[in-house]
Amino acid sequence: MMLSKGLKRKREEEEEGLAVDTWWLDPGHPAVAQAPAATAASSSLFDLSVLKLHHSLRQSEPDLRHLVLVVNTLRRIQASMAPAATLPPVPSPPPAPGVADSLLASSDAALSASMASLLEDLSHIEGLSQVPQPLADEGPLGRPTAGAPPSLGALDLLGPATGCLLDDSLEGLFEDIDTSMYDSELWAPASESLKPGPVEGPGKEETTPELDEAELDYLMDVLVGTQALERPPGPGR
Amino acid sequence: MAGAGGGNDIQWCFSQVKGAVDDDVAEGTSRKEAQVMLLSYVPACELQGLRFKPIHYSVGGRFTKPRKLYRVDLSRNQLGDREKVRHFDQATKDLVTQCLRTGQFKRTSSSSGNKIQSHSRGEYNVYSTFQSHEPEFDYLKSLEIEEKINKIRWLPQKNAAQFLLSTNDKTIKLWKISERDKRPEGYNLKEEDGRYRDPTTVTTLRVPVFRPMDLMVEASPRRIFANAHTYHINSISINSDYETYLSADDLRINLWHLEITDRSFNIVDIKPANMEELTEVITAAEFHPNSCNTFVYSSSKGTIRLCDMRASALCDRHSKLFEEPEDPSNRSFFSEIISSISDVKFSHSGRYMMTRDYLSVKIWDLNMENRPVETYQVHEYLRSKLCSLYENDCIFDKFECCWNGSDSVVMTGSYNNFFRMFDRNTKRDITLEASRENNKPRTVLKPRKVCASGKRKKDEISVDSLDFNKKILHTAWHPKENIIAVATTNNLYIFQDKVN
Numbered sequence: 001m002m003l004s005k006g007l008k009r010k011r012e013e014e015e016e017g018l019a020v021d022t023w024w025l026d027p028g029h030p031a032v033a034q035a036p037a038a039t040a041a042s043s044s045l046f047d048l049s050v051l052k053l054h055h056s057l058r059q060s061e062p063d064l065r066h067l068v069l070v071v072n073t074l075r076r077i078q079a080s081m082a083p084a085a086t087l088p089p090v091p092s093p094p095p096a097p098g099v100a101d102s103l104l105a106s107s108d109a110a111l112s113a114s115m116a117s118l119l120e121d122l123s124h125i126e127g128l129s130q131v132p133q134p135l136a137d138e139g140p141l142g143r144p145t146a147g148a149p150p151s152l153g154a155l156d157l158l159g160p161a162t163g164c165l166l167d168d169s170l171e172g173l174f175e176d177i178d179t180s181m182y183d184s185e186l187w188a189p190a191s192e193s194l195k196p197g198p199v200e201g202p203g204k205e206e207t208t209p210e211l212d213e214a215e216l217d218y219l220m221d222v223l224v225g226t227q228a229l230e231r232p233p234g235p236g237r
Numbered sequence: 238m239a240g241a242g243g244g245n246d247i248q249w250c251f252s253q254v255k256g257a258v259d260d261d262v263a264e265g266t267s268r269k270e271a272q273v274m275l276l277s278y279v280p281a282c283e284l285q286g287l288r289f290k291p292i293h294y295s296v297g298g299r300f301t302k303p304r305k306l307y308r309v310d311l312s313r314n315q316l317g318d319r320e321k322v323r324h325f326d327q328a329t330k331d332l333v334t335q336c337l338r339t340g341q342f343k344r345t346s347s348s349s350g351n352k353i354q355s356h357s358r359g360e361y362n363v364y365s366t367f368q369s370h371e372p373e374f375d376y377l378k379s380l381e382i383e384e385k386i387n388k389i390r391w392l393p394q395k396n397a398a399q400f401l402l403s404t405n406d407k408t409i410k411l412w413k414i415s416e417r418d419k420r421p422e423g424y425n426l427k428e429e430d431g432r433y434r435d436p437t438t439v440t441t442l443r444v445p446v447f448r449p450m451d452l453m454v455e456a457s458p459r460r461i462f463a464n465a466h467t468y469h470i471n472s473i474s475i476n477s478d479y480e481t482y483l484s485a486d487d488l489r490i491n492l493w494h495l496e497i498t499d500r501s502f503n504i505v506d507i508k509p510a511n512m513e514e515l516t517e518v519i520t521a522a523e524f525h526p527n528s529c530n531t532f533v534y535s536s537s538k539g540t541i542r543l544c545d546m547r548a549s550a551l552c553d554r555h556s557k558l559f560e561e562p563e564d565p566s567n568r569s570f571f572s573e574i575i576s577s578i579s580d581v582k583f584s585h586s587g588r589y590m591m592t593r594d595y596l597s598v599k600i601w602d603l604n605m606e607n608r609p610v611e612t613y614q615v616h617e618y619l620r621s622k623l624c625s626l627y628e629n630d631c632i633f634d635k636f637e638c639c640w641n642g643s644d645s646v647v648m649t650g651s652y653n654n655f656f657r658m659f660d661r662n663t664k665r666d667i668t669l670e671a672s673r674e675n676n677k678p679r680t681v682l683k684p685r686k687v688c689a690s691g692k693r694k695k696d697e698i699s700v701d702s703l704d705f706n707k708k709i710l711h712t713a714w715h716p717k718e719n720i721i722a723v724a725t726t727n728n729l730y731i732f733q734d735k736v737n
Contacts, residue, residue, distance in 0.1 A: 042570075045570060045624070045627075048627070048628060052630075060379070060380050060381070061378075061380050061469075063469070064468055064469070064487040064488070064515075064518050065487060065518045065520065065537055065577070065633075066633055068515060068516060068517065068518050068537055069537055069573065069574045069577060069633065071516075072516060072573055073570055073571065073573065073574060073627075076570050076573070077570055080570075
């Protein structure tokens with residue numbers, strides 16, 4: 001299959017005009033038959049792009065070009081996806097039908113928010129010569145700032161938001177993160193409480209009371225978005 | 238097969254390959270990625286074991302005519318031995334006769350005596366290898382900086398030594414490569430082993446003389462230009478004033494003076510005030526070959542901006558913007574990714590520039606901004622496979638491109654170790670493969686063809702059989718001759734045109 005890294009495969013007899021690797025466009029395919037073809041394609045691409053975004057962000061120094069291109073492609077896919085789309089059962093485990101709508105909408109909100117803050121977080125790379133911004137500045141020296149590092153916060157929230165994709169691997173997601181950057185007295189309580197889930201917000205609040213208002217608003221917005229699954233989809237953030 | 242295009246019906250022949258036999262992605266030492274290997278051209282006559290001394294160099298009007306004239310300089314074939322022998326010894330005579338018989342050399346006579354012209358091409362042999370960069374750890378950001386070299390650029394030669402700039406993600410280094418083939422001997426105050434002599438023991442004085450020694454090639458770092466880039470450096474380009482150069486990372490371009498390492502000028506900055514608004518990065522930058530105030534930079538959105546440094550100190554406002562409107566019939570989710578420009582190169586003349594995006598090569602006239610003057614499809618058969626290529630990340634591969642010496646042919650790489658050449662005059666193109674299978678010198682390369690769909694003809698390769706791990710990202714064309722260098726994952730191939 002051409003889907004894996006450049007493996008050669010024998011030439012197969014194919015349906016006229018249909019390449020094996022675009023199964024999601026095949027109206028006859030059982031997985032696809034349940035949903036409008038275009039939406040199914042977009043959803044798979046959406047999931048794939050989110051995966052790529054995760055992977056890119058997990059690098060200690062993300063490839064900015066790759067990141068920007070994936071984010072822009074993700075935005076295109078989002079824009080083309082109808083709000084009431086159902087996700088196809090393949091490749092991810094199927095969510096409950098009613099949840100799907102709002103999950104998508106909320107993942108819109110959470111995704112935009114977290115992408116935004118992730119990109120903002122990239123300004124950290126600038127180094128200490130910049131004027132520290134309360135929201136963004138954390139630095140590996142563990143300098144005290146307004147509160148929980150927004151980048152970790154955003155990664156947290158990406159998890160629950162796209163829960164259909166990452167249900168079982170949220171723990172695994174955080175295992176990969178090198179927390180040595182945050183090893184200092186000030187951070188220890190916060191980093192220990194950084195577990196995925198809706199409880200995370202209030203928990204953080206208690207252990208790090210120095211959260212400023214803007215940070216709090218931001219967190220609450222996203223939490224409310226993920227928690228209230230029955231809420232009709234609002235405009236993306 | 239007769240040469241089917243690729244410029245003046247050139248037939249390309251295998252010449253050499255250097256590198257590992259196994260072409261797969263090596264898990265070997267990363268030190269290799271930071272090594273610079275220099276190859277130097279050894280003329281054919283030297284390969285035969287004869288040392289010929291070139292007495293003058295003539296450039297033929299067409300590439301098929303011989304280029305060098307040699308007088309047989311009767312050395313003893315030992316490096317450093319400069320004594321001339323008055324007469325040919327028998328072995329030398331035999332060798333010369335044999336070369337004349339096999340047609341590798343032709344004798345011509347002229348008023349200055351017998352000369353022998355070389356028809357045979359030489360080879361490139363390893364000249365020097367040195368470690369350019371070391372891995373570093375940035376303590377402030379807790380990040381490891383890879384030693385992997387991203388770009389190398391030669392400086393124009395001004396004296397006997399060669400200079401080049403090499404860069405990794407963060408640091409640029411200026412290297413001096415010099416030869417030493419003699420050393421001074423006979424110091425008065427120093428012994429041969431370097432120990433100092435007691436001046437009171439010196440009874441006579443002598444003048445130190447230079448004695449020949451085995452050729453030594455030294456590479457020494459002369460300048461280190463560091464700490465000017467926050468993001469990953471993707472390009473370096475030497476200005477035509479030969480005093481300054483630019484370095485570009487994802488968001489900024491800096492101007493340096495070759496002599497000054499503690500300071501650089503920022504000339505382009507596209508970092509948004511709010512990183513949330515980041516949608517575009519710089520992918521390549523190059524100075525104009527003749528106009529020292531002009532440079533271009535390309536972006537991930539498929540635009541090229543030409544800037545004039547005289548206009549302002551910070552060239553954030555372009556003088557020209559080159560962009561081709563999107564073809565609505567080809568629109569897809571991946572339109573932006575495949576429009577991202579991976580390389581930009583000015584023609585030698587300076588009148589045109591070439592850009593490489595994922596599927597095509599475009600030639601732009603600097604006087605026309607709204608569309609390219611020529612577009613060449615490199616591997617259009619991949620357009621229907623973009624989704625798979627996105628999944629395996631191949632869609633993000635960055636291919637380079639290059640011009641030939643006369644700007645009449647352009648070349649770029651593709652997958653399956655294929656590379657493509659486009660003749661701008663005849664509009665013909667050719668696909669060739671860099672493979673160890675055709676590794677006999679002077680074997681003519683057979684043109685390849687990829688079958689996009691439908692029935693596959695004999696000798697064609699179907700798209701799904703292409704090996705996407707075998708990619709040719711870097712190619713180079715000799716500025717004067719039809720000699721090309723093509724890099725696969727672990728090997729460097731050198732091809733030359735067939736010499737008649």
